[in-house]
Amino acid sequence: MVPKCALLFWENRLETFKIKYAKMERFGEHYLQFDVPHGLHLEMVERDEGEQNTWKFSGITSDVAIRGFAELSLFLLSHSKQ
Secondary structure, three states: OEOOOOHHHHHHHHHHOOOOEEEEEEOOEEEEEEEOOOOOEEEEEEOOOOOOOOOOEOOEOOOOOOOOOOOOOOOOOOOOOO
16 A cells, blocks of 8 residues: 555556556556566555655655555465365
């Protein structure tokens, strides 16, 4: 979850690191969907929630920094009974 109006920053950052992404809208909220090199499918959503992150790192300032997790879904491709 990132602050409102921060997705443009994150689009540019994903492009800088050559990570493909898709812009989405769901239930009136704006998202970026992307896959990280480790194979995880992630979505970054704009919301004015959570506490402001005061850390500064590698060009990421507090006005665009990730504020937390909005929700989490896990999918299991296979399982075994023990």
